[in-house]
Amino acid sequence: xxxxxxxxxxxxxxxxxxxxxxxxxxxxxxxxxxxxxxxxxxxxxxxxxxxxxxxxxxxxxxxxxxxxxxxxxxxxxxxxxxxxxxxxxxxxxxxxxxxxxxxxxxxxxxxxxxxxxxxxxxxxxxxxxxxxxxxxxxxxxxxxxxxxxxxxxxxxxxxxxxxxxxxxxxxxxxxxxxxxxxxxxxxxxxxxxxxxxxxxxxxxxxxxxxxxxxxxxxxxxxxxxxxxxxxxxxxxxxxxxxxxxxxxxxxxxxxxxxxxxxxxxxxxxxxxxxxxxxxxxxxxxxxxxxxxxxxxxxxxxxxxxxxxxxxxxxxxxxxxxxxxxxxxxxxxxxxxxxxxxxxxxxxxxxxxxxxxxxxxxxxxxxxxxxxxxxxxxxxxxxxxxxxxxxxxxxxxxxxxxx
Amino acid sequence: xxxxxxxxxxxxxxxxxxxxxxxxxxxxxxxxxxxxxxxxxxxxxxxxxxxxxxxxxxxxxxxxxxxxxxxxxxxxxxxxxxxxxxxxxxxxxxxxxxxxxxxxxxxxxxxxxxxxxxxxxxxxxxxxxxxxxxxxxxxxxxxxxxxxxxxxxxxxxxxxxxxxxxxxxxxxxxxxxxxxxxxxxxxxxxxxxxxxxxxxxxxxxxxxxxxxxxxxxxxxxxxxxxxxxxxxxxxxxxxxxxxxxxxxxxxxxxxxxxxxxxxxxxxxxxxxxxxxxxxxxxxxxxxxxxxxxxxxxxxxxxxxxxxxxxxxxxxxxxxxxxxxxxxxxxxxxxxxxxxxxxxxxxxxxxxxxxxxxxxxxxxxxxxxxxxxxxxxxxxxxxxxxxxxxxxxxxxxxxxxxx
DNA sequence: ACTAATTTGTAAACCGCCATGACGAAATAG
DNA sequence: CTATTTCGTCATGGCGGTTTACAAATTAGT
Numbered sequence: 001x002x003x004x005x006x007x008x009x010x011x012x013x014x015x016x017x018x019x020x021x022x023x024x025x026x027x028x029x030x031x032x033x034x035x036x037x038x039x040x041x042x043x044x045x046x047x048x049x050x051x052x053x054x055x056x057x058x059x060x061x062x063x064x065x066x067x068x069x070x071x072x073x074x075x076x077x078x079x080x081x082x083x084x085x086x087x088x089x090x091x092x093x094x095x096x097x098x099x100x101x102x103x104x105x106x107x108x109x110x111x112x113x114x115x116x117x118x119x120x121x122x123x124x125x126x127x128x129x130x131x132x133x134x135x136x137x138x139x140x141x142x143x144x145x146x147x148x149x150x151x152x153x154x155x156x157x158x159x160x161x162x163x164x165x166x167x168x169x170x171x172x173x174x175x176x177x178x179x180x181x182x183x184x185x186x187x188x189x190x191x192x193x194x195x196x197x198x199x200x201x202x203x204x205x206x207x208x209x210x211x212x213x214x215x216x217x218x219x220x221x222x223x224x225x226x227x228x229x230x231x232x233x234x235x236x237x238x239x240x241x242x243x244x245x246x247x248x249x250x251x252x253x254x255x256x257x258x259x260x261x262x263x264x265x266x267x268x269x270x271x272x273x274x275x276x277x278x279x280x281x282x283x284x285x286x287x288x289x290x291x292x293x294x295x296x297x298x299x300x301x302x303x304x305x306x307x308x309x310x311x312x313x314x315x316x317x318x319x320x321x322x323x324x325x326x327x328x329x330x331x332x333x334x335x336x337x338x339x340x341x342x343x344x345x346x347x348x349x350x351x352x353x354x355x356x357x358x359x360x361x362x363x364x365x366x367x368x369x370x371x372x373x374x375x376x377x378x379x380x381x382x383x384x385x386x387x388x389x390x391x392x393x394x395x396x397x398x399x400x401x402x
Numbered sequence: 403x404x405x406x407x408x409x410x411x412x413x414x415x416x417x418x419x420x421x422x423x424x425x426x427x428x429x430x431x432x433x434x435x436x437x438x439x440x441x442x443x444x445x446x447x448x449x450x451x452x453x454x455x456x457x458x459x460x461x462x463x464x465x466x467x468x469x470x471x472x473x474x475x476x477x478x479x480x481x482x483x484x485x486x487x488x489x490x491x492x493x494x495x496x497x498x499x500x501x502x503x504x505x506x507x508x509x510x511x512x513x514x515x516x517x518x519x520x521x522x523x524x525x526x527x528x529x530x531x532x533x534x535x536x537x538x539x540x541x542x543x544x545x546x547x548x549x550x551x552x553x554x555x556x557x558x559x560x561x562x563x564x565x566x567x568x569x570x571x572x573x574x575x576x577x578x579x580x581x582x583x584x585x586x587x588x589x590x591x592x593x594x595x596x597x598x599x600x601x602x603x604x605x606x607x608x609x610x611x612x613x614x615x616x617x618x619x620x621x622x623x624x625x626x627x628x629x630x631x632x633x634x635x636x637x638x639x640x641x642x643x644x645x646x647x648x649x650x651x652x653x654x655x656x657x658x659x660x661x662x663x664x665x666x667x668x669x670x671x672x673x674x675x676x677x678x679x680x681x682x683x684x685x686x687x688x689x690x691x692x693x694x695x696x697x698x699x700x701x702x703x704x705x706x707x708x709x710x711x712x713x714x715x716x717x718x719x720x721x722x723x724x725x726x727x728x729x730x731x732x733x734x735x736x737x738x739x740x741x742x743x744x745x746x747x748x749x750x751x752x753x754x755x756x757x758x759x760x761x762x763x764x765x766x767x768x769x770x771x772x773x774x775x776x777x778x779x780x781x782x783x784x785x786x787x788x789x790x791x792x793x794x795x796x797x798x799x800x801x802x803x804x
Numbered sequence: 805a806c807t808a809a810t811t812t813g814t815a816a817a818c819c820g821c822c823a824t825g826a827c828g829a830a831a832t833a834g
Numbered sequence: 835c836t837a838t839t840t841c842g843t844c845a846t847g848g849c850g851g852t853t854t855a856c857a858a859a860t861t862a863g864t
Contacts, residue, residue: 019429020455020851021820027421028822045841053422057822059842076830083840084830223649235733244641246735247625257729258763260663270728270763326672327659327729331637333648361660361672423822423849430851447812459851461813478859485811486859 025061026396028053032061033070033392036089037115041074043086062089069095070115070395091115096160096391096398097152099198100384101141102205103166105130105182105230106293108137110144112152112159113384115391117216121151131184134177138193145195160391160398162198163383164190165205167230172249174201182231201386205379206252207243209340210236212374212382215389221335225328226372227254227321228341231280237332255279257324277320280342287313296342303349311349318350322357329358329367340372347371427463428798430455434463435472435794438491439517443476445488464491471497472517472797493517498562498793498800499554501600502786503543504607505568507532507584507632508695510539512546514554514561515786517793519618523553533586536579540595547597562793562800564600565785566592567607569632574651576603584633603788607781608654609645611742612638614776614784617791623737627730628774629656629723630743633682639734657681659726679722682744689715698744705751713751720752724759731760731769742774749773 031051036042039050048058065071074088093114102109106129111122123144129137141164149159168180175191190202210226222241228234233255237244244251255275256268263272276282284291287310289298302310325337337358339347351369359366372378391398433453438444441452450460467473476490499514499522508531513524525546531539543566551561570582577593592604612628624643630636635657639646646653657677658670665674678684686693689712691700704712727739739760741749753771761768774780793800 019426019433021423021426021822024421024423024426025821031421043841054823055842056824056844060821079831081840082832082838084842086841221649237733239641239646244734247623247737248735251733251735253732253735256732256763256765258725259660261661261725268763268765270765323660323663324729327726328733330655330658331639331653331730331733332646333650333653333655335649361658361670363658363670363672423851427850445812456852457813458815458853462850481860483811484809484861486813488812 026394028057029061029065029395030393032058032065033091033395036071037091037392041077041088041090043077043088045086047089065395068395068398070391070398093118094156095158096388097157098384098387098391099145099148099152099159099162100208100380100382100387101145101162101164102380102383103129103137103141103164103183104205105167108141108144109380110141110148111380111384112148112157113381113388114157115388117385117388119381119384120155120157121148123147129183134183134185134188134190135193137183138190142193142195149198159198161201161387162194163201163203163208163386164194165208165379165383166190166202167205169250170202170204172245174203177202201383203383203386204234205230206234206341207236207245208380208382208386209372209374209378210238210243210338210382211386212378213338213340213372214238214241215385216374216381217338217372220338223332223335225325225332225334225337227325227337227339227343228378229255229278229280229343230341233275233279233321235328237334239332254324254328257327259320259323274320274324278317278324283313283317286316296345300345303346314346314349315353318353319357321350322354323361325354325367325369326358326361329362334367337367337369338372339369340374340378341376344372344375428796430459431463431467431797432795434460434467435493435797438473439493439794443479443490443492445479445490447488449491467797470797470800472793472800495520496558497560498790499559500786500789500793501547501550501554501561501564502610502782502784502789503547503564503566504782504785505531505539505543505566505585506607507569510543510546511782512543512550513782513786514550514559515783515790516559517790519787519790521783521786522557522559523550525550531585536585536587536590536592537595539585540592544595544597551600561600563603563789564596565603565605565610565788566596567610567781567785568592568604569607571652572604572606574647576605579604605785605788606636607632608636608743609638609647610782610784610788611774611776611780612640612645612740612784613788614780615740615742615774616640616643617787618776618783619740619774622740625734625737627727627734627736627739629727629739629741629745630780631657631680631682631745632743635677635681635723637730639736641734656726656730659729661722661725676722676726680719680726685715685719688718698747702747705748716748716751717755720755721759723752724756725763727756727769727771728760728763731764736769739769739771740774741771742776742780743778746774746777 032047035047035050044058044062045055048055070092072090072092074090077085077088079085093116095115097112097114100111108125112120114120166177166180167182169178171178177185177188179186191200194200206228209228213220213226224238226236235252235254237252256270256273258272259274259277260272264276265271266273266276280295303314355369434449437449437452446460446464447457450457472494474492474494476492479487479490481487495516495518497517499516502513504511510527514522516522568579568582569584571580573580577591579587579590581588593602596602608630611630615622615628626640628638637654637656639654658672658675660674661676661679662674666678667673668675668678682697757771
């Protein structure tokens with residue numbers, strides 16, 4: 001029961017399933033779940049017209065989904081219209097739950113989200129995770145996970161999967177942390193250190209942040225660029241509602257896009273990379289501040305106070321971001337750009353110069369830039385929701401357990 | 403029979419088909435076609451094991467495909483192994499054909515490609531198409547199309563669709579040329595000017611060139627960046643075997659990626675765009691040459707002769723390309739970069755500096771850069787093959803005609 | 805040579821899944 | 835109070851792939 005490492009981003013309802021009648025059934029189960037999930041309580045007839053099947057077919061699909069605890073019958077709808085009122089169906093609040101976890105530089109967090117998207121349990125532990133060996137940190141995380149799972153189970157939920165967001169590069173096996181500079185971890189197999197009774201997925205926090213924006217953001221399109229910064233600057237490219245990961249899984253390295261090709265050398269080997277202008281360290285240095293604990297808070301505080309030096313540093317960073325984003329926007333033609341992570345908190349001072357650069361360098365209407373309203377919770381929520389989406393995308397796999 | 407504007411880029415075998423039994427059948431027909439097309443002559447049993455269906459199911463699918471003329475039975479295979487030899491199946495060379503057409507700045511070309519990928523008929527007309535009104539040019543193209551179709555029909559083929567490559571931006575309706583600066587065409591609806599008895603698709607020549615590379619190139623991966631230049635510099639982003647088009651269809655505008663943010667002004671409104679360093683005009687100017695007829699040939703000739711000024715101009719252009727590509731590669735992590743179009747001919751003098759820049763700006767192993775071996779034929783072949791792929795992706799639609 | 809083993813293609817029976825059509829149930833409209 | 839509309843379900847049927855069985859065509863072994 002450890003095994004089936006569910007895909008983090010199945011770019012749509014149930015993909016590569018075998019094209020046999022059973023596969024068809026599985027896909028149709030998924031379509032019912034998606035319809036009910038997306039458009040609130042719905043009657044069987046409403047679902048049928050949404051997904052293009054007959055009422056009879058939907059009836060049997062719904063029966064199965066209710067039997068396996070993924071849907072709930074809420075009872076008769078309020079009449080309003082002519083004809084017999086339907087019986088409202090809703091995604092279950094007592095079925096599977098997605099367990100999301102985040103390993104931050106100086107905190108650990110875990111939460112449980114039900115199929116409806118509600119956070120039903122959470123736990124946080126503050127304190128630096130930097131530098132030490134991974135084992136004790138992951139042991140603490142495991143403890144938090146157990147606590148959250150117990151709490152969720154108390155509410156009638158059961159864990160369908162665990163997704164862990166880490167600040168670093170993750171191998172395509174979705175288990176191994178290849179490199180997490182801020183934690184000083186290298187080639188760490190989290191699969192060996194975490195509970196093995198729950199299907200596990202590990203991914204970069206920026207990716208989960210982008211997915212959170214995709215699934216939870218208001219009016220977020222299916223094609224956008226999500227930019228976030230912790231210590232490095234990363235972008236996640238979302239195309240047609242799925243993450244673009246790249247051949248080696250390294251896509252989105254916006255931080256090393258050349259901004260001024262003859263600029264200062266970057267540890268990556270390049271010259272004048274964006275990170276040299278808009279990276280946390282670079283901005284702190286330009287602002288004349290010492291790198292300390294809550295660096296983003298410090299910058300935001302000073303900028304809010306009106307500190308001219310800090311504001312200039314942020315304005316310059318926004319300019320560099322604008323230049324790098326011009327390239328990205330020209331290449332990808334996204335519907336919008338979303339600023340998340342630490343950038344969201346600094347947006348008031350970054351945005352003006354960023355948008356100005358983007359605007360004047362783009363022919364025609366510029367690509368709209370917005371700020372994530374999810375704040376620092378993004379990656380954690382994205383992780384938990386990725387498990388929920390996996391269930392919605394293939395309800396049959398969880399139905400098999402009993 | 404004019405209507406069904408088949409998708410140019412259905413990112414895989416038969417997508418958004420309805421999830422009913424008929425849809426399943428259609429997808430399985432497509433899978434049989436793809437298996438036979440990709441792996442040469444195959445017996446029914448071999449196809450069955452490839453696509454995961456039973457021999458019996460494949461038998462009925464093959465029967466239908468033979469009846470509609472998409473597959474051919476070649477007869478018994480040469481034994482070799484133990485057991486009854488299978489009967490070899492091949493994609494038909496007498497069924498539907500894809501008609502590809504290209505409107506170049508100074509030529510028109512049309513060809514017919516059968517399902518096997520063989521070019522079975524072609525016609526070319528040289529002479530400038532620049533500046534004048536579209537009608538007479540399209541009338542000439544129509545004449546060429548009629549000739550090629552007649553020739554193909556003489557060989558037992560019938561036209562399944564017409565795909566036209568144009569040097570400009572095409573609206574998402576795949577019929578209207580929004581802007582083709584080199585032809586001086588604006589908002590031209592080719593659908594109204596071309597024969598209306600064949601399903602029509604119009605697309606940018608760079609897109610078709612990239613697709614040709616994807617389908618015809620040797621060892622081309624499913625994720626790569628195809629860079630081509632005619633007058634502007636365009637990139638096509640291929641992800642998972644499909645074109646990334648962008649929200650407005652403007653993805654791939656590599657020419658306006660900022661290379662030196664304080665560089666010379668570009669007509670697009672930007673500063674220091676790649677096109678200001680590696681665009682045809684810019685290179686000619688840097689090389690001290692006058693813009694004339696065969697500009698690429700001129701540059702290649704001088705460079706081959708050893709003209710130092712030309713070589714320096716090309717080296718500088720390669721450098722600028724390398725900088726812009728560093729950004730693109732960091733963002734997309736493609737498996738390779740392919741140089742096509744006019745760039746292919748100039749590659750010997752562009753590549754060294756291009757690769758040097760890419761190399762030193764990238765951490766770890768640099769993204770390999772290769773040169774298209776399709777030459778100037780790419781877009782034309784890509785157009786014709788796009789029709790062929792559409793048939794392979796959904797064999798049922800052509801089966802319906804009779 | 806002759807038999808045994810293996811593989812292919814097809815036909816018949818079967819099962820699963822959705823569509824069709826009919827029906828009772830529960831609401832509104834007149 | 836009846837006609838109409840809509841919902842959910844049931845029985846029937848068609849369609850599509852699987853299972854099972856078998857004849858055909860080849861190689862392997864004696």
